[in-house]
Amino acid sequence: EAGVTQSPTHLIKTRGQQATLRCSPISGHTSVYWYQQALGLGLQFLLWYDEGEERNRGNFPPRFSGRQFPNYSSELNVNALELEDSALYLCASSYIDRVPVSPLHFGNGTRLTVT
């Protein structure tokens, strides 16, 4: 079974630019989650998509947005990049209707560097 795949692996942008990060979930998973991991620790929840809809959002400004496509893959867009947006962005996928609760499966992340 192929795992969660993220692209690109690394992304370098300058302040004010836009970044687009992509995620393909495990086959059959309908939920996609995005997390920001800065400074090597501490995951901050960004967004949760399921069945094409945004289900929940973390405490991030509106310039962080995304979408989920009919094939359940997802994009995270970050507009008007700021230096503090430099981080590892992790995508995870899961089922949400399994009992017991299905854990999240993570990709290896996209390292975004803003200069």
Next chain:
Amino acid sequence: GNSVTQMEGPVTLSEEAFLTINCTYTATGYPSLFWYVQYPGEGLQLLLKATKADDKGSNKGFEATYRKETTSFHLEKGSVQVSDSAVYFCALISGSRLTFGEGTQLTVNP
């Protein structure tokens, strides 16, 4: 709201030492509890889980028991190896929302 508190790191041990990483949680209802591990340069991997009180999750020599009375899910391993060096995250799911602790950096020296 839900929250997870982990012992602060970093933790440095010698090979074959005993490991405990403390984790306590606050949640409404009956959350499922998880430990994830992140090796350098990689994403998070599920290490073990427990879905109800008194369940013990175990994997690769690691164990954790879901203690509802103390709202804890401490991670233990009897004899750590250099290859266990990683960041460990305690997490819970309640209402389909996954909440992570801050992570604990573990370094095991030969």
